[in-house]
Amino acid sequence: MEGLDRKLGVFSALPIFIVLAITFLAPLFVVAAFSIMPAKVFSLANVPDFSAYATFLQQGYWKSLAWSLGMAFASTLLLFIVCWPLAYGMAKVFGKFTLVVTIAVVVSLFVSENIRLFGWVLTLMKGGLIAGYLEAWFGVEMESPLYTVPIIVFGLVYVYFPFMLFPLAQGIAMVPDDARQAAADLGASRWRILWEIDLPLAAPGIVVGSLLSFVLAAGALAESKLLGGQAVIVFADEIETAFTYGQNWPLGSALSMVLILIVGSLAIVGVSKIDLDAIMGRKR
Amino acid sequence: MAAEPVLRLKNIVKKFGAFVALHGINLDIRDGEFLTIVGPSGSGKTTLIRLLVGMDSPSEGEIWLNNSRIDKVPANKRPTCMVFQSLALFPHRTVGQNIEFPLKIRGVGAAERTARARELLELLRLPPHYQEKRITECSGGEKQRVALARALAFDPEILFFDEPLSALDYRLRKTLEKELKDLHARTGKTFVYITHSLEEAMVMSDRIAIMREGKLEQLADADGIYTRPVSRFVAEFMGEVNLFDVEGTAQGGLHGRGVEVHVNGQMEDIGISLGQGERGTLMVRPEFVRILESSGTSDFIVRGILRAEYALGSRIQYEVEAADGSRLSVEKLREDRYQGAIGDELVLGWDLDSTHLIRED
Numbered sequence: 001m002e003g004l005d006r007k008l009g010v011f012s013a014l015p016i017f018i019v020l021a022i023t024f025l026a027p028l029f030v031v032a033a034f035s036i037m038p039a040k041v042f043s044l045a046n047v048p049d050f051s052a053y054a055t056f057l058q059q060g061y062w063k064s065l066a067w068s069l070g071m072a073f074a075s076t077l078l079l080f081i082v083c084w085p086l087a088y089g090m091a092k093v094f095g096k097f098t099l100v101v102t103i104a105v106v107v108s109l110f111v112s113e114n115i116r117l118f119g120w121v122l123t124l125m126k127g128g129l130i131a132g133y134l135e136a137w138f139g140v141e142m143e144s145p146l147y148t149v150p151i152i153v154f155g156l157v158y159v160y161f162p163f164m165l166f167p168l169a170q171g172i173a174m175v176p177d178d179a180r181q182a183a184a185d186l187g188a189s190r191w192r193i194l195w196e197i198d199l200p201l202a203a204p205g206i207v208v209g210s211l212l213s214f215v216l217a218a219g220a221l222a223e224s225k226l227l228g229g230q231a232v233i234v235f236a237d238e239i240e241t242a243f244t245y246g247q248n249w250p251l252g253s254a255l256s257m258v259l260i261l262i263v264g265s266l267a268i269v270g271v272s273k274i275d276l277d278a279i280m281g282r283k284r
Numbered sequence: 285m286a287a288e289p290v291l292r293l294k295n296i297v298k299k300f301g302a303f304v305a306l307h308g309i310n311l312d313i314r315d316g317e318f319l320t321i322v323g324p325s326g327s328g329k330t331t332l333i334r335l336l337v338g339m340d341s342p343s344e345g346e347i348w349l350n351n352s353r354i355d356k357v358p359a360n361k362r363p364t365c366m367v368f369q370s371l372a373l374f375p376h377r378t379v380g381q382n383i384e385f386p387l388k389i390r391g392v393g394a395a396e397r398t399a400r401a402r403e404l405l406e407l408l409r410l411p412p413h414y415q416e417k418r419i420t421e422c423s424g425g426e427k428q429r430v431a432l433a434r435a436l437a438f439d440p441e442i443l444f445f446d447e448p449l450s451a452l453d454y455r456l457r458k459t460l461e462k463e464l465k466d467l468h469a470r471t472g473k474t475f476v477y478i479t480h481s482l483e484e485a486m487v488m489s490d491r492i493a494i495m496r497e498g499k500l501e502q503l504a505d506a507d508g509i510y511t512r513p514v515s516r517f518v519a520e521f522m523g524e525v526n527l528f529d530v531e532g533t534a535q536g537g538l539h540g541r542g543v544e545v546h547v548n549g550q551m552e553d554i555g556i557s558l559g560q561g562e563r564g565t566l567m568v569r570p571e572f573v574r575i576l577e578s579s580g581t582s583d584f585i586v587r588g589i590l591r592a593e594y595a596l597g598s599r600i601q602y603e604v605e606a607a608d609g610s611r612l613s614v615e616k617l618r619e620d621r622y623q624g625a626i627g628d629e630l631v632l633g634w635d636l637d638s639t640h641l642i643r644e645d
Binding site (some may be wrong): 181183184196200 | 339359360366373374434435438
């Protein structure tokens, strides 16, 4: 019976595996292949050439990589802190009201990211919504927060909010109430319960949420362009420039590969540390 | 044996909106006793224990632990703790870490914690290498012991139990009941245990409190509950029982209603009597009912027809239909089993000293 189950499992997984191979793995291979191609050749029949990677190391691309990863880290951390109370409420306190919160957050996804970010630009810009009203009502003049690093991080937090919130709520829902009660009964304070019980038992949700937010934020482009006005150049920006303006496909591919490797290994380490089945639904 | 109460409940009332879950509970728990609170679901026993451990606070009334009032003190500030129905072990921690948890919270050093956990494993008869074992790898009985060890590591003034054995299979439950009683004797701690099973309560407890609809119905030792219940409810709660409605006669004797009860001898001598027209319930446990030979006699007699026979292991239970259609049950040890067949006409009898009269208002 078990052998049959195993075979059926393989067969059931086959269609999605084929789809993933064509749409996900194949493009990755193409990018990998481009990254070891000599510049301006556009043919695969060449001796592998790693000069694009050398360019990455020599020409200061690591700076924009550091900005991207740093801001992704900052926004992930902020997202975790901001989302935890709300996720806790959704999982344990709100009851039916959770649905309202869910809908409210999901609805924001219906509007394209760029348009929402433009909305923030209009709100925050010099003489924009906030600055304009402040001046008209109170006579206060305000510097626009736009075109700075903090506002880029704010944009990342704003855009990737749902990606942290929902996995976190799912993770917190898995923390058994009686374990929290027992910990309290055995003398633990709220903070101790958070540290000893909530955080470790919600770990799958925390890891999934953090990975999603971090990976997306590390490759984000629009926030730094629209809100940041390129106060700093993020890594995704460098990649785009290499492919378009620079017409240096091997360089663009090599930069992409660097990001993919960093983010991919983070994801693998993260996922291997947690029990994904716990959050995705238990295996039989 | 008038030991000072360690925990004193004064007129505890708990309301949930318009619903009154507890109607003024007064209860003194003695230091070092094993007290079991028994009641069917909905009797308020779970509400009561939540108040006792501090997971909820009473609407009215006071709870005193020794000389301090604790009914407003949250659970994590109380020197008592509870073994949960679900056990509530921490699945992400090992057996050892679970046991050490209350010590860690208290800031006890690692070496001392490990040593204490080792002692407790030994006390609960778990092998020392279990310290490293994962909770998910433990069997039901082992988890039970780990939960107990963790609660004992807390060194509580009173240890509460919320039906921790209810999810286990019969045999394991029986073993653990005895172990728990033994553990109580060895630790000398005050145990307050909640269950819906009076049988479980009988095995372990020094005293039993029976709850019904948010009130304390009876508080007595196992013997008192079994042989001298204060109400039909308590009598029926502990297994099979034969109950007869009776009414006092003009002569100060008893007259059966429903079942025809033949009463011989004098009632007043042993306190079984009712005023004229006063109603009560006469109780006799099935094991005290004898099947009389034609020449036999006893204080009470009922005639009936044998309708069914059930094997209960060490005992045999007989169901006898009386003349008016009501059913009586009789239990015999296997070696004393009745030799006749279903459909036989029987004369049942029992004596005054195994009879109890329940007066209810």
